[in-house]
Amino acid sequence: MKRIFDPQTVAVIGASNKEGSVGHALIKNMIGSGFKGIVYPINFKNKSIYGVRSYSKLSETRDTIDLAIIATPAETVPEIVKECGEYGVGGIVIISAGFMEAGEKGKKLTKTILDYGKKYNMRIIGPNCLGFIKPSIKLNASFANKMALPGKIAFISQSGALCTAILDWSVEQNVGFSHFVSIGSMIDVGFHDLIDYFGNDPATNSIVIYMESLTHTRKFMSAARAFARTKPIIVLKAGKSSQGAKVALSHTGTLAGNEKAFEAAFKRAGIISVDSIEQLFHAAQALAMQPRPTGNRLAIVTNAGGPGVLATDHLIKQGGVLSELSQPTLEKLNSTLPENWSHGNPIDVLGDASAERYKTAIEVCLNGPNVDGILVVLTPQSMTKADEVAKAVVEAAKNTKKPILASWMGESDVAEGRTILEQGSIPVYRTPENAVNTFMSMYKYSRNIADLYETPSSIPQKFVPDQEGTRKILHDIMKQKRFVLTENEAKSVLKLYDIPVNVNDMATSATHAVKIAETLGYPVVMKIASPDITHKSDIGGVQLNIKNKEQVKETYDFIIAAAKNAYPNASITGILIEKMVNKKYELIIGSKKDPIFGPVIIFGMGGVAVEVFNDLNLGLPPLNMSLAQRLIEDTKIYKLLKGYRGMPGVDLESIRFLLYKFAYLVMDFPEIKEIDINPFSVDKDGGVVIDAKIILDEKIELKDKSDYSHLIISPYPLQLHYNWKIGDNKEVIVRPIKPEDEELEREFFGSLSRQTQYFRFFGYVPNVSHDMLTRYTQIDYDRELALIALIDEGGKKVMAGVSRIVADFTNETAEFAIVVSDKWQGLGLGNKLLDEILRIAKDRKIGKIYANVLNANVTMLYMFRKRGFNVIQEDNESSYAELILT
Numbered sequence: 055m056k057r058i059f060d061p062q063t064v065a066v067i068g069a070s071n072k073e074g075s076v077g078h079a080l081i082k083n084m085i086g087s088g089f090k091g092i093v094y095p096i097n098f099k100n101k102s103i104y105g106v107r108s109y110s111k112l113s114e115t116r117d118t119i120d121l122a123i124i125a126t127p128a129e130t131v132p133e134i135v136k137e138c139g140e141y142g143v144g145g146i147v148i149i150s151a152g153f154m155e156a157g158e159k160g161k162k163l164t165k166t167i168l169d170y171g172k173k174y175n176m177r178i179i180g181p182n183c184l185g186f187i188k189p190s191i192k193l194n195a196s197f198a199n200k201m202a203l204p205g206k207i208a209f210i211s212q213s214g215a216l217c218t219a220i221l222d223w224s225v226e227q228n229v230g231f232s233h234f235v236s237i238g239s240m241i242d243v244g245f246h247d248l249i250d251y252f253g254n255d256p257a258t259n260s261i262v263i264y265m266e267s268l269t270h271t272r273k274f275m276s277a278a279r280a281f282a283r284t285k286p287i288i289v290l291k292a293g294k295s296s297q298g299a300k301v302a303l304s305h306t307g308t309l310a311g312n313e314k315a316f317e318a319a320f321k322r323a324g325i326i327s328v329d330s331i332e333q334l335f336h337a338a339q340a341l342a343m344q345p346r347p348t349g350n351r352l353a354i355v356t357n358a359g360g361p362g363v364l365a366t367d368h369l370i371k372q373g374g375v376l377s378e379l380s381q382p383t384l385e386k387l388n389s390t391l392p393e394n395w396s397h398g399n400p401i402d403v404l405g406d407a408s409a410e411r412y413k414t415a416i417e418v419c420l421n422g423p424n425v426d427g428i429l430v431v432l433t434p435q436s437m438t439k440a441d442e443v444a445k446a447v448v449e450a451a452k453n454t455k456k457p458i459l460a461s462w463m464g465e466s467d468v469a470e471g472r473t474i475l476e477q478g479s480i481p482v483y484r485t486p487e488n489a490v491n492t493f494m495s496m497y498k499y500s501r502n503i504a505d506l507y508e509t510p511s512s513i514p515q516k517f518v519p520d521q522e523g524t525r526k527i528l529h530d531i532m533k534q535k536r537f538v539l540t541e542n543e544a545k546s547v548l549k550l551y552d553i554p555v556n557v558n559d560m561a562t563s564a565t566h567a568v569k570i571a572e573t574l575g576y577p578v579v580m581k582i583a584s585p586d587i588t589h590k591s592d593i594g595g596v597q598l599n600i601k602n603k604e605q606v607k608e609t610y611d612f613i614i615a616a617a618k619n620a621y622p623n624a625s626i627t628g629i630l631i632e633k634m635v636n637k638k639y640e641l642i643i644g645s646k647k648d649p650i651f652g653p654v655i656i657f658g659m660g661g662v663a664v665e666v667f668n669d670l671n672l673g674l675p676p677l678n679m680s681l682a683q684r685l686i687e688d689t690k691i692y693k694l695l696k697g698y699r700g701m702p703g704v705d706l707e708s709i710r711f712l713l714y715k716f717a718y719l720v721m722d723f724p725e726i727k728e729i730d731i732n733p734f735s736v737d738k739d740g741g742v743v744i745d746a747k748i749i750l751d752e753k754i755e756l757k758d759k760s761d762y763s764h765l766i767i768s769p770y771p772l773q774l775h776y777n778w779k780i781g782d783n784k785e786v787i788v789r790p791i792k793p794e795d796e797e798l799e800r801e802f803f804g805s806l807s808r809q810t811q812y813f814r815f816f817g818y819v820p821n822v823s824h825d826m827l828t829r830y831t832q833i834d835y836d837r838e839l840a841l842i843a844l845i846d847e848g849g850k851k852v853m854a855g856v857s858r859i860v861a862d863f864t865n866e867t868a869e870f871a872i873v874v875s876d877k878w879q880g881l882g883l884g885n886k887l888l889d890e891i892l893r894i895a896k897d898r899k900i901g902k903i904y905a906n907v908l909n910a911n912v913t914m915l916y917m918f919r920k921r922g923f924n925v926i927q928e929d930n931e932s933s934y935a936e937l938i939l940t
Contacts (some may be wrong), residue, residue, distance in 0.1 A: 055243075055251045056178055057144025059188060059233065060314035061120035063114055064195065065143070067134055068125035069095035069103045076149060078104070079197035080185070084123075087201055087475050088192035089519050092117065112141045122145040122582050123195055126151030130168040131181070139174025146171070148180035148843040152240045155182065160258065164241050171242055183238030184214035186357055187221075189231055189255060194801035195705045196236065196840040205230020207338050208252040210237060210245060213292075220264075220331060228476075229335055232258040246273035250863040253281030260286045260338045264331075264733065266293055268316075271650050272766045275323050276836045276862060279767075280322030283503055286341045288495070289325050291316050309678040315648040318672040320682075322767070324502045326495050336481065336488060337495040343479040344457040349426035351377040352493055353419040354400035354486075357433035357438055360402030361463060365429060365486035366720060372494045376400075383422040386460045386707050390414045406437040413446035420454045425458040426497070432471070434464040440471030448478030459493055461486040468544055468918045507828040509796045514755060520550040521722055529756050537586040537727075537750040537755055540627050544746040548731070551719045553712060555743040558632035564610040568603045570631045577601045577634040581745075582617045586624035588747055591662060593620040596745075599634055606631075624779075635742055642670070643713065645720040647727050647751065652764045653720040657713065660733040673897070675717040676769045678793060682710040682717075687751045695736075702738040709736065727751035768835040783879035784845065786854065788890070791840040793832045795853075798842070802853035805875045813911045814873040816858065816932070837861050843874075854878040857887035859895055867897055870905040872914075887918055888917060896939050904936040 066084055067370065070077030075095075081104045084093045093118070095103035098110035109115050112122070122143045124134055128150050138146055150169070151159040164181075171178045179186065185196030189204040200221050207230065211217045214236045221234065233252060239245060245263060252258045261281070278287055291313075295479035320327045328334050352374055356362040365377055379387070379399050385403065391411065396402035401419065403411050419425050425885060430447050432440055440462060451458045460475050460482040461466040475482040485490045524547055529538060540546070545555040557574060561567035564852070571578045581602060592594045594616040597609045610629055617626055642660030645653045649675065658670035673685040686692055686709060697703030712734075720726055728749040735744050762769050776788040791799070801812075805823045811818050833840060840858040842850045855874035871893065874884045894905055907914050907925075909932060918925055923935040 055145070055247065057120040058147070058177060058179065059186070059251070060191070063094070063115075063117055063120050064089075064091060064193075065096050065115065065119045065122045066103075066125070067112075067122055067693065067927045068098040070096050070759065071100060071103055071110065074910070076197045079199070080123060080125055080149070080195075081106075081569065082578060083194035083196060083198070083201075084707040087194040089194070090191070091120075091193070094119070112137060112143070118142065118763075121195070123147045123149065123598075125149040125197075125406045128156070128160065128163055128181075132163055132170065135167050135170045135176075139170050139176055139393060139707055142174075145177045146179070147183070147185055148238075149183060149197065150180075150187055151182040153181045154241065168241055177247070178233070180238040181241065182214070184236035186233070186236065187234040189234070192752075196234075200225055202234045203230040204226065205232060206257065206259040206342060207231050207256040208233045208235070208248070208255070208261045209237050209263075210248050210261065212237060212240070212266045213264060214238065215329075216264055220815060223331075224335070228336070229339065237423060240269055244270050244274070246270055246277040246863075247619065249274070249277040249281060249287065258285065259280055259342055261846075262338050263287070263289045264333055265291050265580070266376050268650055270320075271652075272768075272836070273317065275766050276768075276834050278323035278325055279506070279834055280837065280863075283507070286444060286499055287323075287325045288337065289320060289329060290328050290339045290526075291320075292333060293728055302853065312648050312650075313399070314670075314672045315654050318654060318674055319651055319766070321502055322506075322674050324499070324506045326497060326499045328491075332488065333491050333495060334860055335784050336483070336492045337499075339455070340459065340481040340492045340806055341365045341499065341862065342458070342495055343481050344451075344496070345455050347426040347457050347497045348500060348502075350374045350494065351424055351426040351430055351498045352490070353377040353379070353422070353425045353427070354429045354431065355403060355412065355415045356400050356433075357403055357405055357412075357420065357435065358397070358431070358433040359400075359402050360394075361431045361461070361486050363429065364403060365490055367577070368487045368490045369494075372490060374494055374497070377419070377422070379419075380423050381891075384417060386418045387415065390418070391739045393550055400431075405435045406669070407443075409439065409442035409446040412443050413450050416447065416450045416458070417453075420450070425456065427459070427493055428707055429486065430458065431486050431489075432460070432461045432462050432468065434467035440468040441474055444471035444474035444478070444480075447475060447480055450476065450694060451480060455495060457493070459483070459489045461489045495721060505680070505684055507832055508680045508824070509824070509831075510678035510793050512705070512794050513679060514707055514713060517552060517711075517715055517718075519552065519715070519718060519722070523765075524719075524723065525758070528723060528750065532725065532750055536585055537752050538588065539748040539750070540583045540585055541581060541630055542583060542592075542627070544729075544748040547719070547748060548743055548746055551715050551927075553715055553719075553731075553743060554741065555746070556632045556635055558630055560628045561610065561631055562628040564607045567610045567629055567631055568606045570832060571600065571606045572603065574631065574633045578606070579632050579634050579744075580606070580613060581630045581632075582613050583623045583627040583630045584617060585627075586620070586751075586818050587617060587621055589913070592743075593617060598811060600607045617906065632699035635735050635744060637689065637735040637737040637739075637741065640729070640731040640744075641691070641741075643716055643729065643734050644730040644732065645716070645726070646762075653726070655717060656715065656722070657685045658689045660731075661735055674767060675721045675765060676767060677714050677717040679707075679710050679714060680793075682713040685713060687711065692899070703739060704736050708740060713740070717839075721762060721765060721769055722760050724760055725754045725756070726748050771835055771839070774839075774841070776890070778843075778886060779888070780878075780883050784881070786883065787844040787851075788841055788887070789844070790835070791831055791833065791856065792840050793828075795823075795831050795842065796827045798844075798851070798853045799831055802856070802875060805852070805877065806873065809874045810873060810876055811913070814871065815909065816906075837863070839894060840893075841887055841893070843887060845878065855883050857884075859891055859900070861898070861900055865898065865900055867902045867904060868900045870903050884913075885917065888921070892921070892939075899940060902938050904934065906932055907935055909933050911925075 068077040069081040095108040187202045526833040640661035644656040669690045671688045681705040776784040843855040845854045859868040918935040923937045925935045927933045
């Protein structure tokens with residue numbers, strides 16, 4: 055990737071003297087932009103291109119080529135890529151179109167290109183792309199007609215045409231870029247590669263993406279989660295409507311996916327999702343200029359009532375809150391503002407407001423307890439000096455950690471003020487609505503990151519699902535070539551995952567039905583049981599509140615007749631009879647396999663009107679108790695569930711735990727295509743599954759165990775649980791670390807002596823923050839693993855040691871670290887932790903393990919040398935150790 059984005063030599067294959075051609079635009083940009091590297095035009099027809107000697111093939115250059123840009127007809131590209139590989143080219147950008155989007159012929163060309171890329175270890179950007187621009191080295195490796203301005207934003211786009219429009223806009227708006235990349239069809243280099251590359255680039259402080267489709271979803275999520283905390287990732291997803299998705303499919307040749315699934319994934323990764331190009335760059339600039347808000351409460355300071363009302367309406371519509379000014383804040387404003395100010399929020403400082411009046415109002419609000427950010431609005435009036443007010447805003451912003459945004463409405467009268475604000479790092483907009491949009495984008499980023507790194511509570515009780523029993527039920531049904539479970543079968547599966555279901559029994563005759571009903575007790579519910587009938591209520595297949603045996607007999611005959619009438623060929627198992635349940639609230643809990651994101655979990659208001667109310671929220675497995683809470687609280691019914699206007703709430707902890715267990719079911723069984731619990735009936739005394747259906751995936755190959763490859767977020771590696779013994783038969787539990795271990799980790803830090811801390815961290819760590827602990831406990835198991843050793847001390851589990859590997863995004867190398875608490879040193883625990891983490895690294899096909907170690911840490915150096923590490927002393931203080939695994 056470095057040879058692509060920081061090349062010393064570039065070959066332009068397909069360079070042309072023909073004005074108006076892509077080849078001509080490419081060579082013109084490469085030679086005319088001020089790039090200091092060497093550029094080789096490759097064209098077998100011409101001796102010179104754009105006044106520079108041309109070569110008929112790469113070998114004629116007799117130079118090492120870092121980057122090759124290909125702009126030739128699609129059918130010629132595979133052989134050119136092969137030539138590049140044989141010559142040792144570092145990386146390739148394919149401008150040409152006619153591949154993934156061009157049917158079977160194009161797909162064959164794509165496969166050939168990819169095979170050559172892998173064979174010769176070359177990364178490929180494109181095809182069907184504009185190219186890329188790196189302004190800091192004046193490299194314009196594209197056919198765009200402008201050079202991007204230098205800046206700190208990395209922009210990635212699937213649409214080349216949109217790139218040129220944004221480039222034109224960015225120059226006009228003075229928006230600069232560290233990199234400006236069109237990636238086209240992404241047959242090789244994808245969003246995940248670029249997020250990893252730009253995430254490690256010190257010249258980039260935010261990553262902005264225009265996305266039409268997504269491939270390599272698990273890698274994308276892993277990369278985004280790795281960097282979203284330190285560098286905002288802002289995405290404009292196109293193809294949200296079904297029609298837009300079809301256009302995106304024809305454009306990129308890949309699936310565009312479900313809008314709500316994308317939103318759930320972005321939220322889980324800490325990504326900011328926006329709805330327009332304008333919002334895309336507004337959010338990036340604002341996050342670079344201003345601190346992030348800790349909440350969504352906004353104070354509005356304005357010299358005109360109308361814009362304040364518009365800003366308020368838009369804020370509420372976007373889910374924000376108008377700050378409620380405290381009594382002390384109101385008293386201070388009353389004492390400093392004219393008598394006729396608005397006496398509330400928005401704070402109307404009146405049309406004749408001076409710079410000093412604005413500054414006073416801003417500072418009073420910033421010091422208030424209920425304000426998370428300030429929007430300053432100015433309309434041009436003869437008494438108001440826009441430039442002086444701008445200076446006052448910049449001055450006020452110097453003494454706060456709360457964000458300040460501005461809307462200077464108008465054009466020429468406020469132009470100088472806008473310039474002053476921008477130079478003072480205050481984001482400024484022409485309309486208050488745009489400012490509100492940006493504030494809400496900043497807040498969503500803060501909330502996503504906070505949610506991502508919240509320490510979850512422990513699960514309320516031990517959960518051990520019956521995986522083997524569940525697997526037997528599902529596989530037996532699939533072997534019968536059935537893929538829809540009856541309600542009774544579905545409930546049997548749920549019970550094996552400790553999900554409470556209503557007591558029921560199956561009747562095969564009217565007489566049998568009466569016997570079951572009288573055993574259960576009246577009133578009862580009767581339902582048709584058939585794998586061929588999924589929407590039972592639609593055909594009269596569900597009858598409620600059956601109160602006696604005469605009704606049972608009549609209802610049995612009625613349901614059987616109704617089912618046969620609606621579905622003459624349906625296989626009818628019988629009539630399911632269960633006790634009538636009357637609980638206050640009905641919920642839906644479900645899952646469906648998304649073609650891009652795998653299983654997504656649905657939670658919301660259930661019952662027969664679920665589609666009417668559409669009060670649903672989506673999440674991605676795996677879940678912990680905190681993530682389950684987020685899934686619940688972002689629905690409208692949450693207000694009722696927690697208790698509303700004197701009505702008792704439900705046991706929310708049990709619902710969180712239910713979602714936690716449900717997530718494990720869809721994680722453990724990729725065989726499940728759809729699962730629907732509707733309703734889950736709940737009140738203050740608990741909840742129960744009233745109806746359930748499960749549809750299986752016909753395309754899934756039956757396996758004895760899930761490898762979790764159907765998930766886009768790596769689950770907790772339960773298989774890495776061990777029971778060891780150290781010293782004098784002291785029992786040790788060893789397992790991967792998890793987010794719930796934050797307090798264990800804090801206590802572990804406190805148990806380390808100063809010397810042990812110094813050996814592990816090359817310094818002392820007197821205080822450990824929540825942020826530091828989340829970095830150690832909330833990890834991406836695809837990229838990182840920490841094994842912790844737990845020992846029982848007086849009935850309490852304490853952490854005795856931890857070994858850790860952190861892999862790079864290529865999985866080629868991984869850094870190793872280990873520390874054992876002083877009390878448990880010298881008992882062999884460190885050796886066992888080191889050996890086990892090395893075994894895991896080999897299983898993960900990591901090529902090399904490395905570590906930095908202090909020379910004073912002689913025990914660690916001995917452990918490394920004993921295992922064949924190559925130890926190199928770097929200076930008097932430290933050494934570098936590495937072990938080649940593959």
